[in-house]
Amino acid sequence: MKIFSTQQIAVIDQFTIEQEPISDLDLMERASLQMTNWVVQNISNEKKLMFFAGPGNNGGDALAVARLLADLDYQCEMFVLDFGKGLKGAPAQNLIRLKEQRKVLVQMIASEDDLPVIEKEHVVLDGLFGSGLNRMLDGLPATIVERVNASGAKVVAIDIPSGLMGEDNSTNDRSRIVKAEHTLTLQFPKLSFFFPEHEALLGKVEVLPIGLHPQVIEETETPYCLLEPDLLEQKLICRSKFSHKGTFGHALLIAGSYGKMGASVLAANACLRSGVGLLTAHLPHSGYPIMQTALPEAMCSIDPSDLMFTEFPPLDHFSAIGIGPALGVKPNSRRALKQLLEAKPGKIVLDADALNILSMHPEWLKLLPVEAILTPHPKEFERLVGESSNSYTRLQRQRDFAREYQVYVVLKGAHTSIATPDGMVYFNNTGNPGMATAGSGDVLTGIILGLLAQAYEPLDAALLGVWIHGVAGDLAAERSGYHALIASDVIQSLGKAFLSLRK
Numbered sequence: 001m002k003i004f005s006t007q008q009i010a011v012i013d014q015f016t017i018e019q020e021p022i023s024d025l026d027l028m029e030r031a032s033l034q035m036t037n038w039v040v041q042n043i044s045n046e047k048k049l050m051f052f053a054g055p056g057n058n059g060g061d062a063l064a065v066a067r068l069l070a071d072l073d074y075q076c077e078m079f080v081l082d083f084g085k086g087l088k089g090a091p092a093q094n095l096i097r098l099k100e101q102r103k104v105l106v107q108m109i110a111s112e113d114d115l116p117v118i119e120k121e122h123v124v125l126d127g128l129f130g131s132g133l134n135r136m137l138d139g140l141p142a143t144i145v146e147r148v149n150a151s152g153a154k155v156v157a158i159d160i161p162s163g164l165m166g167e168d169n170s171t172n173d174r175s176r177i178v179k180a181e182h183t184l185t186l187q188f189p190k191l192s193f194f195f196p197e198h199e200a201l202l203g204k205v206e207v208l209p210i211g212l213h214p215q216v217i218e219e220t221e222t223p224y225c226l227l228e229p230d231l232l233e234q235k236l237i238c239r240s241k242f243s244h245k246g247t248f249g250h251a252l253l254i255a256g257s258y259g260k261m262g263a264s265v266l267a268a269n270a271c272l273r274s275g276v277g278l279l280t281a282h283l284p285h286s287g288y289p290i291m292q293t294a295l296p297e298a299m300c301s302i303d304p305s306d307l308m309f310t311e312f313p314p315l316d317h318f319s320a321i322g323i324g325p326a327l328g329v330k331p332n333s334r335r336a337l338k339q340l341l342e343a344k345p346g347k348i349v350l351d352a353d354a355l356n357i358l359s360m361h362p363e364w365l366k367l368l369p370v371e372a373i374l375t376p377h378p379k380e381f382e383r384l385v386g387e388s389s390n391s392y393t394r395l396q397r398q399r400d401f402a403r404e405y406q407v408y409v410v411l412k413g414a415h416t417s418i419a420t421p422d423g424m425v426y427f428n429n430t431g432n433p434g435m436a437t438a439g440s441g442d443v444l445t446g447i448i449l450g451l452l453a454q455a456y457e458p459l460d461a462a463l464l465g466v467w468i469h470g471v472a473g474d475l476a477a478e479r480s481g482y483h484a485l486i487a488s489d490v491i492q493s494l495g496k497a498f499l500s501l502r503k
C-alpha cells in the first residue's frame with residue numbers, strides 16, 4: 001500500500017471528486033458512514049459521545065458522523081470551534097443537516113469559557129483538525145486538546161489525532177496533540193503513524209477505505225510504501241521437484257566470538273530454516289563443538305583464533321555472506337572485516353558488530369558492495385550516521401545513507417523500514433513487542449542471508465526477510481505470549497510463516 005503525503009491525499013480527494021464523479025458532500029458522507037459503522041461495532045450507545053469539530057473537512061466528518069449516530073440512538077453532543085468566520089462548503093452543509101435533524105445539541109466554542117466539562121466516562125470524537133493541519137496548534141484549539149487529554153475520556157480520532165502532522169513533527173509540541181485510543185484513518189495511513197514516538201498518540205489505528213479513485217492512486221508516485229502479503233507472495237520463488245541442495249545456494253555466515261556463540265547458532269539455524277541449500281558457519285575455534293552439537297546441518301569453517309574472527313575462507317564457493325552477530329570489535333576482527341570488503345564479497349548482509357566496526361571506520365563505508373544489506377537497530381544506525389532527534393529526521397538520514405552508498409538499510413523497530421538505493425522506503429507491520437528479545441536480530445540476519453544465498457535479489461531478500469521474520473514472531477507469540485517469547489521460538493515458526501505465503 002502506498003503511503004502518501006497529506007498534500008498528495010488532498011490531490012487524490014479532488015481527483016476522485018472530479019473523475020468519479022462524486023460531490024465533496026457525498027464523499028464526506030461515504031467516509032462518515034465508514035466511521036459510523038466502526039463506532040457502532042466498537043462503542044456502546046450507552047456512552048455519551050462528545051464531538052469536537054474544527055473549521056475544515058475533518059470537522060465536516062465529525063458533524064456528519066454525529067448525525068448518523070444520533071439516528072442510531074447514540075447520545076451525541078457537538079462542539080464546533082468558532083473562529084468567527086463560520087464554516088464553508090461541505091462542513092457548513094453538514095452543520096445545517098445536523099441542526100435540522102434536531103437530535104444533537106450543537107454549541108459553538110469561541111473561547112475557553114464555552115468549553116464543556118468532559119467526564120471520564122464520555123467518549124470524545126476528535127474532528128478538530130485532520131490532514132489539512134499546516135502548523136502547530138496554539139490558542140483555543142491547543143486549549144481544547146489539553147482539556148481533552150486531561151479528561152481521561154476515551155478518544156477516537158477522526159483521520160488523525162488533531163495536532164499531529166502527517167509527516168514531519170520535528171518542531172511540534174506533543175502536549176498540543178490529541179492522545180487517542182483509536183485513530184480511524186481514511187484510506188491511507190499517514191507517514192507519521194510509523195514513528196515510535198507517536199504510538200501513544202495514535203492508539204490503535206484502523207484504516208477505513210473510502211473508495212478514492214484507483215487511477216490516481218496508481219499514478220501518484222511516493223517513496224513510501226507499506227509491505228503487504230500480496231507483494232511478498234509474488235516474490236516467493238517456487239521450488240521445482242528437480243531441485244537439489246546446490247540449487248539453493250551456499251551461504252557463509254561469519255558470526256560469534258568467545259562467550260557469544262549463541263548468536264551464530266541462532267543466525268545459522270534461521271538461515272537453514274529459510275531454504276538455503278548449504279550453510280557454512282565460520283567460527284573461532286572455541287565455537288566449533290558448539291555449532292556442530294547445536295546444529296548438525298551446518299558445516300563449519302574454523303578461524304585460527306580461539307576467540308574471535310580474524311580470517312575468512314576463500315569466497316568463491318559462496319553465493320552470499322552474512323557477517324556481524326556477536327563478532328566483537330577487536331582490532332584483528334576489524335582488520336579481517338576490511339579485508340573481506342576489499343575482496344569484493346558480492347551479495348552480503350552486515351549486522352551488529354560488522355556495523356559497529358564500520359561506524360569506527362567510516363572511511364571503509366565506500367568499500368561496501370553495491371546492494372549490500374545493512375540491518376542496524378536504531379542505536380547501531382545512530383553510531384553510523386549520528387544522533388537524530390526524531391524519527392522523521394532519522395528516516396531522511398536512512399534514505400540519504402542508502403542512496404549515498406547504494407545499499408539497503410533495514411532499520412529495525414516496531415515498523416522496520418527498508419530504504420533502498422533508489423530512495424524508496426518500505427515499512428513493515430508484521431511482528432510484535434515480544435520480539436524485542438536477545439537474538440531476534442540474529443534471526444533476521446540468518447533469514448536474509450538464507451534468501452540472499454538462493455536466487456533472491458537483495459531487495460526481495462530484504463523485504464521478504466523482514467516480513468517473514470515478523471510473521472514468524474507473531475505465530476510464536478500466539479503460543480508463548482510476549483513475555484516468554486525467545487528468539488528460538490521465532491525460528492521454530494519460520495516454517496509456518498513461509499507456508500502463510502502459500503507456495
Ligand SMILES: NC(=O)C1=CN([C@@H]2O[C@H](COP(=O)(O)OP(=O)(O)OC[C@H]3O[C@@H](n4cnc5c(N)ncnc54)[C@H](O)[C@@H]3O)[C@@H](O)[C@H]2O)[C@@H](O)CC1
Nearest residue numbers: 013028031056057058129130131132133134135136137159
Ligand atoms: N481523504 C478524503 O478523501 C477525505 C477527507 N476528509 C476529511 O478531510 C480532512 C482534511 O480536511 P481539510 O483539508 O479541510 O483540513 P482540516 O479539516 O484538517 O483543517 C483545515 C482547516 O484548518 C485550518 N488550520 C490548519 N492548521 C491550523 C492550525 N494550526 N490552527 C488553526 N487552524 C488551522 C486551515 O486553514 C483549514 O481551514 C481529512 O483529515 C478528513 O478528515 C473527509 O471529509 C472525506 C474525504
Ligand SMILES: [K+]
Nearest residue numbers: 126129160162
Ligand atoms: K482529528
